Amino acid sequence: MLREEVAPEEVHGNYSVGQCREVDHRLISRVDPGCPGVRPEGLLYMDTETSGLGQGALAFCVGIGFWQNETFVVEQLLLESSDPAGERAMLAYFAEMLRERHMLVTFNGRRFDVPLLARRYARHQMSDPFGGRQHLDLLPTARRHFVGRKRYKLSSLEEDVLNFHRVDDVPGREIPALWQRFERGEAVPKMAGMLEHNRHDIVSMAALLAAQIEAVGGFSTSSTRGASAGTSSVRGVSGAVSRAERGSQSAGDEAFGRASSGGSRVSEVASRLERTYRLRSSFSESSGRRSDGAGLSAERPEGRADAGDGATVGRTTGRDFGAKRATEGRASASERTDNYGSPGSGESEDPNLKERVRSLRAAARAMIDAQLFHQAAPTLFELVALAPDDRFGLQMLARYYRQAGETQLAEVMEARFRSAGGG
Numbered sequence: 001m002l003r004e005e006v007a008p009e010e011v012h013g014n015y016s017v018g019q020c021r022e023v024d025h026r027l028i029s030r031v032d033p034g035c036p037g038v039r040p041e042g043l044l045y046m047d048t049e050t051s052g053l054g055q056g057a058l059a060f061c062v063g064i065g066f067w068q069n070e071t072f073v074v075e076q077l078l079l080e081s082s083d084p085a086g087e088r089a090m091l092a093y094f095a096e097m098l099r100e101r102h103m104l105v106t107f108n109g110r111r112f113d114v115p116l117l118a119r120r121y122a123r124h125q126m127s128d129p130f131g132g133r134q135h136l137d138l139l140p141t142a143r144r145h146f147v148g149r150k151r152y153k154l155s156s157l158e159e160d161v162l163n164f165h166r167v168d169d170v171p172g173r174e175i176p177a178l179w180q181r182f183e184r185g186e187a188v189p190k191m192a193g194m195l196e197h198n199r200h201d202i203v204s205m206a207a208l209l210a211a212q213i214e215a216v217g218g219f220s221t222s223s224t225r226g227a228s229a230g231t232s233s234v235r236g237v238s239g240a241v242s243r244a245e246r247g248s249q250s251a252g253d254e255a256f257g258r259a260s261s262g263g264s265r266v267s268e269v270a271s272r273l274e275r276t277y278r279l280r281s282s283f284s285e286s287s288g289r290r291s292d293g294a295g296l297s298a299e300r301p302e303g304r305a306d307a308g309d310g311a312t313v314g315r316t317t318g319r320d321f322g323a324k325r326a327t328e329g330r331a332s333a334s335e336r337t338d339n340y341g342s343p344g345s346g347e348s349e350d351p352n353l354k355e356r357v358r359s360l361r362a363a364a365r366a367m368i369d370a371q372l373f374h375q376a377a378p379t380l381f382e383l384v385a386l387a388p389d390d391r392f393g394l395q396m397l398a399r400y401y402r403q404a405g406e407t408q409l410a411e412v413m414e415a416r417f418r419s420a421g422g423g
């Protein structure tokens with residue numbers, strides 16, 4: 001289990017997570033006349049990642065989201081193999097969480113997620129938890145309230161309605177193959193991207209419901225959304241980016257100080273990339289280190305608990321990424337292997353990852369050479385997220401923070417640059 005308490009100020013497109021709770025959920029009955037209005041705490045958002053689309057497909061990851069007082073909690077239940085005992089434990093936990101709430105919320109769940117899970121409950125001769133449960137499916141209601149669109153995929157609605165754009169998303173069509181490799185015991189860093197894909201689906205449903213409630217005449221937060229997006233107090237590197245965007249407009253700041261309305265977007269992208277980097281390390285172990293051929297690794301990553309442990313541990317989101325990495329002990333530059341022609345890049349031999357890092361470095365360098373420093377910032381953050389000891393990325397980010405007046409963070413990046421073998 002991965003469990004994360006999502007900060008209310010986290011921005012998800014046009015909405016902060018806290019604003020998704022502020023809309024009047026009693027108006028759900030207008031969004032879908034077949035569903036009653038309920039308090040936010042009465043909802044359980046659910047999305048699955050599966051081994052395929054056929055009748056025998058397995059839901060190897062069940063993600064759920066729910067409101068706990070003022071906090072939005074995301075829990076992701078991930079099977080480490082197709083062992084029946086593990087699946088039964090996952091199904092039992094989900095059923096318990098659903099029984100505690102009044103309404104299930106999905107996106108296309110009536111046609112896909114719910115029938116698939118119902119088949120899995122029947123296979124294990126377990127009671128079906130969906131019977132008699134109120135179910136709000138946001139796909140048909142989106143077609144009803146956002147008419148005239150060519151596409152109604154969740155990713156399309158995210159862009160068109162929520163103004164949320166995924167970064168390096170793992171396409172759903174690739175996920176079954178990732179699971180097959182993971183189940184065989186291979187190291188599959190992209191499984192982190194699968195979890196991030198699932199997390200986006202869950203948070204996007206909360207935002208999409210808020211947008212649909214507004215569409216039927218609910219309380220509009222549009223007057224506060226812009227202010228929140230510009231002032232959200234995201235911690236760590238991403239928060240520093242937001243402060244740097246606002247503070248870097250001095251006359252002498254030619255490097256990264258171009259005026260832009262996208263400061264909060266840079267902050268949002270940086271936050272998501274940091275979280276993805278943290279997760280990716282959980283799936284980068286060689287297959288030989290997996291516990292009994294089934295566990296993620298012999299060394300359990302931060303924020304993870306087995307579904308059967310009876311415990312939940314908060315996920316480390318990585319927003320304190322910069323300061324923590326600066327103080328971590330590292331091997332000397334001579335002890336590290338450079339896969340990119342840059343000592344201490346810290347990356348594995350994954351050819352796709354290597355190529356991605358090369359392309360990011362080339363793109364950032366081209367933008368900087370063209371004096372498009374502000375536009376290069378998101379690319380630099382992604383580069384350092386994927387290759388934490390990349391000297392070019394660290395040097396440019398140190399320059400960014402220096403010219404933005406963020407001395408402490410500049411020193412963090414400079415320390416990392418030196419420990420990676422930089423002069």
